[in-house]
Every structure is written in structure tokens, then in C-alpha cells.
Amino acid sequence: MSNSVIYWFRQDLRLEDNPALLHAAQSGKSVIPIFIFDPDDRPIGMAASWWREQSLTKLGQALKKIGATLNFYEGRPLEILQKLTGFYGADEIVWNRQYDGYSVARDKEIKQTLSDKGIQCSSFNASLLFEPWLIKNKSGSHFKVFSPFWRQCMAENAPESPFPRPTKLRGHSDTDPLQISLPTAPLSDDADLITEEWTPGETGANRQLEKFIEEGLAIYAEFRDFPDRPATSRLSPYLRWGEISPRQIWSKIQFVKSHESFSEKTITKFLAEIGWREFSYHLIFHVPEMATQNLQSSFNDFPWERNEEALQQWKEGKTGYPLVDAGMRELRRTGYMHNRVRMITASFLIKHLMIDWRAGEKYFWDRLLDACPANNIAGWQWVAGSGADAAPFFRIFNPIIQGEKFDPQGAYTKRFIPELAHVEQKHLFSPWKAKSDTVGVDFQEGGYPDPIVEHEYARNRALDAFQQIRR
């Protein structure tokens, strides 16, 4: 009586555009939707855990409405799946693919082991517009540079349309003894702003996309780099857990493009950012070692500084560079950081403090709501210049100029650094110059710090280091 199918949720916490779930629903079998807390997965941080708990709760409710119950487990997926197929007499397991090294290896082992025992394992693409193995350059290998990669993607057939949400699932009335209840993931007190502007879950994701199209898309190309402007999509945490898919975003944007009057430029620019996400997954799939190793091996000789004190000051937003500190404090309090500021804070850690990008990557991973196994790694390597498009001094951001350029009113900076609320704009990004004036900045013990490193000195030191590792 093999008439049930196990649906394994991972990073696809939605019902719509979910090919594996649709496949399960259409099989006619009873569906057992499960989520497994895998102890071998890279541990996620507090904010991300909170998000996942919220999202899983919503998912469970949505599944209930269409007739199925979401079950939770903790342990090695292979063992759990093996036991569950036995318990439920399931002859099939379905899931949507992941692309990082650990997941690929794990899923492959599961597929092999269980297929040998007569369990059919089917996987689907639910989180990318283009499968990484389908995009190749003229010499037949994977792209290492974004622009030609995305150009090639755009030359491919348009991505598939989103799959419809299943309207009814045949549930299963039995329960098994392995189940656990969904662990709660509370937030600490200093993360007070995290819950303010987010609604995790599929409904929240779709609302966020609507909101972005209404309020952000038109000004996206012009203002996406201004952290005080509501011009970015803020879809990253939803994309992280698959509460919305790139296909859904793509299709919605195509619809809007043909029905409303957005400029070609702003739409192209936004879709290219979805493209950067695709590119990150493409890279991590083809070069899984990049999670811990420099893409460019010459970087293995880079003279990184070991400086725990500076690393800590960076983490706490106490470097003395207002825009860097504002970004790091935004991250600490909200679990989010604006994209432009991510590049600036990352650049500061790597170039100004000469601290290994992996230390920064880990901290972002631990703190970000949207910490993504592909984007976080690729983003840090991009800033480090340890990838194929290395261009070191193209990417030593001047934190003072960046502030003046992208936070010209100082609203973003002052929001997260109240100590600087009364500094006049011309000194906001170099407040040490205002010291002699009576501008009301407290530089005393516990007040706003002096720069922990001088910009010009740091820039030259970094350039020398890059010179050292040149072949």
C-alpha cells in the first residue's frame, strides 16, 4: 500500500510556484510535508532563526487550509527520511534543489541511497531562473564574470512561468513518534527593531513585492544606492527562505512592464540585481570551495591582519567613520543593512583594517535576516576582489566620500548614530574635524570614537598589500 509521498521543505517555504509540491499534489498520493532541522547545516544566526520560525509557522497554517499538516524533525536528513518512508509506507520523496556544496552532496547521497531501496526521489528547480549547468560561455565552461554571464542569461529562453499553487492536498491521518514541535526562536532585547517592518511568510513576501512595485521600482535606478530612500525591494529575506521565487518576481515585473509606464532602465537595473543573485548561486554551484577559499589563489598570500580589537570595533559600529558605523549598527539592531552600505562596511573591514573577508562574512552570516549561503559568500569575495573580476583599488571605498554622495542629508547616518544628531552636514562624515567647533559631539569616553585608522594611511597600506600578491 505505497500511496504516500514525502514532501521535504528546505528553502522553499511557499505554496505558489512550487514545482515539487505541485508534483506531490498531482500524484494523487497522500502528502506528508516535512521540515528537518539538520545539525550539519551551517548554524544560522538569531535574526535568521527568528525569521525561519515565523515563516514555518505561516507555512504550517497555509498547508492546514489545503488539507495537510507540516511535521518537524531534527537530525540527519538521510536517517529521518529513511525512517519516515518506512513508517508512512511512502514510495516517493520530492524536494526543490539547493546549490551550495553541502546541500548538493547531502541530497546526492540521499537520492542514491533511497533510490537503491526503491524509493523514488525527484528534485525540481524552484529558486533560480536559470539552472547553473545550463549557462555556459563560448568555450563551454561556467562564467566567472557577471556581465557576460547575465548577457548570456538574457539571451536564453525566458524563464518558465510560475507554477500554480495546489488547491488541495490529500493529507495523512497518522502521526509518527519522531516529530518534534517547532522550536521557538526568540530575539534578544538589543534587536528591538527587527520585527518592526517585516512580515515573514509567503503573504508578506507578495505584499512586499507589490509595495516595491508601487513605491520603489520607479525610482529604483536613480535612488537604489541611497540608504535613506525607500527605493530597494527589501525582498532578500523572503528570497532567502523561498517565500517568493525569482520566477514570480520575473513574471510580475514582465506584467508590470507591459501594463504600466516604468522606464526600461529602472526595470533592467532591478532585474540585473536578481541576476546578481543568480550569479552567486551559479558560482557557488560550480566552485563550492569558494565558501571558504579565495576564488583567486593569489589571494592566499594576502597579508591579512589579525586584529581582534579592530574587528570588534567594526562589529559594534565604533570605527569612527559615521557611514560605516551607521551600517553596522543598522545590522545589529535590525538584522538588515542597505546594499550600498554593505559594500562600504565590507570594504572598510577588508581594505582599511586588512582583516580577512571570512571574518566579515561570518559576522554578516550570524547577523543578517537574509543571510544567504550563496549571496553572502559571493558578495564578500566580490568586495575583497578575490574573484575573477579582481580590481583592487576600484573597490577601496572612501567612507567619507561615500557618505557625502549617498547620504547627502545625513538622515540614514543620524538615524543609527544619535550621538551625531547635531553635527553640521559638512562635518557629518568626518566629525573629528568638527571637534574644535562646539557642535555638541561627545568624543569623551563612551561617546562617538575617533577614527580607528586614518583613511589615506589605510588606503596606501592596502594598495601595498595588493601590490605584494601580484604575479
Place this chain on the structure above:
DNA sequence: TAGCATTTGTG
């Protein structure tokens, strides 16, 4: 193969 591209800063 030579030209193009490449989320910038400095003088």
C-alpha cells in the same frame, strides 16, 4: 585578437 567592461578614488 584587440577591444571592451569593470557598483571608484585621487590629483
Place this chain on the structure above:
DNA sequence: ACAAATGCT
């Protein structure tokens, strides 16, 4: 204007 290296066609 110039600071460089690499991938790509």
C-alpha cells in the same frame, strides 16, 4: 586623465 588585471567575444 589615470590608477590594472582578467574574462570574454
